[in-house]
Amino acid sequence: MKSVLITGAAKRLGAAIALEFHRAGYDVILHYRHSGTEVEVLSTGLNQERPHSAITLQGDLLQTVSLGALIERAVAFRGRLDALINNASAFYPTPLGRVTEAQWDELIGSNLRAPFFLSQAGAPYLRSTRGAIVNIGDVHAERMLKDFPVYSIAKAALHAMTRSLAKELAPDVRVNGVAPGAILWPERPMAAGEQEVVVEQIPLGRIGRPEDIARAVFYLADEAPYVTGQILSVDGGRSLFS
Ligand SMILES: NC(=O)c1ccc[n+]([C@@H]2O[C@H](COP(=O)([O-])OP(=O)(O)OC[C@H]3O[C@@H](n4cnc5c(N)ncnc54)[C@H](OP(=O)(O)O)[C@@H]3O)[C@@H](O)[C@H]2O)c1
Numbered sequence: 001m002k003s004v005l006i007t008g009a010a011k012r013l014g015a016a017i018a019l020e021f022h023r024a025g026y027d028v029i030l031h032y033r034h035s036g037t038e039v040e041v042l043s044t045g046l047n048q049e050r051p052h053s054a055i056t057l058q059g060d061l062l063q064t065v066s067l068g069a070l071i072e073r074a075v076a077f078r079g080r081l082d083a084l085i086n087n088a089s090a091f092y093p094t095p096l097g098r099v100t101e102a103q104w105d106e107l108i109g110s111n112l113r114a115p116f117f118l119s120q121a122g123a124p125y126l127r128s129t130r131g132a133i134v135n136i137g138d139v140h141a142e143r144m145l146k147d148f149p150v151y152s153i154a155k156a157a158l159h160a161m162t163r164s165l166a167k168e169l170a171p172d173v174r175v176n177g178v179a180p181g182a183i184l185w186p187e188r189p190m191a192a193g194e195q196e197v198v199v200e201q202i203p204l205g206r207i208g209r210p211e212d213i214a215r216a217v218f219y220l221a222d223e224a225p226y227v228t229g230q231i232l233s234v235d236g237g238r239s240l241f242s
Helices: 012-023 036-049 064-078 101-129 149-169 194-200 210-222
Strands: 003-006 027-032 054-058 083-086 132-136 174-180 231-234
Touching: 003 012, 003 064, 012 027, 012 036, 012 083, 012 210, 027 036, 027 064, 036 054, 054 064, 064 101, 083 101, 083 210, 101 132, 101 149, 132 149, 132 210, 149 174, 174 210, 210 231
Parallel strands: 003 027, 003 083, 027 054, 083 132, 132 174, 174 231
Antiparallel strands: none
16 A cells, blocks of 8 residues: 655645545555644544544654654555655745744745755655655745745745756656645735735636645656656646736
């Protein structure tokens, strides 16, 4: 049975990705940090559908020294690892002039440093299964998001990391990315009219669904044996908008 580790899997896009892999027969390792209640509900549901098919692993991805152990615990579930999905992310504005070192560390740490060190620690196991890594980027990695410079820089570097690791880990491990457009509104409060402005810039005229991202991630991880080093935009055409 194949197994997949998904970071930040308790809710939202991470949970949708977990459901997609589980439906396809994978055993899933659900990583979370604070969302213990949500992840237990998700894991219980999956184990009711198929006994012993899901476990949860808690961890703060900013603790770089713990990332090797996280991979070891994930591998211990099934004795193998077939896919690593780097989904967890901090996301908030950091207007220039007021950026703190703590914000830099959190945004770069969760969106770039942790995916890198998880990939490095997971690589030997992924090599032995000829597995795959999928990094969840952002359409704003190419088209910087105003007032979010640190997040935008982190995601741009994550896209670069995807291409770099694809070269480093070939031919055994494929490394790709998915760049979502607007799929789920952030949990932080949004200004009046902010959502309408975003939707106006989407050629398909609406925000996407978590399943759109989950299907793209599954395709790249499992159904695309000749694709590596690519970033697939799933954004309703947002990246075409000038
Ligand atoms: N939502 C969108 O429309 C959208 C658009 C573009 C790109 N994306 C990208 O798609 C991915 C998923 O988006 P989302 O909106 O579902 O994400 P999210 O809800 O903002 O965050 C996902 C999870 O990341 C975890 N996380 C954050 N910092 C962490 C840390 N230091 N250590 C461990 N876990 C940490 C949190 O886990 P806990 O709750 O357990 O603490 C959180 O639930 C992200 O990479 C995001 O950048 C999303």
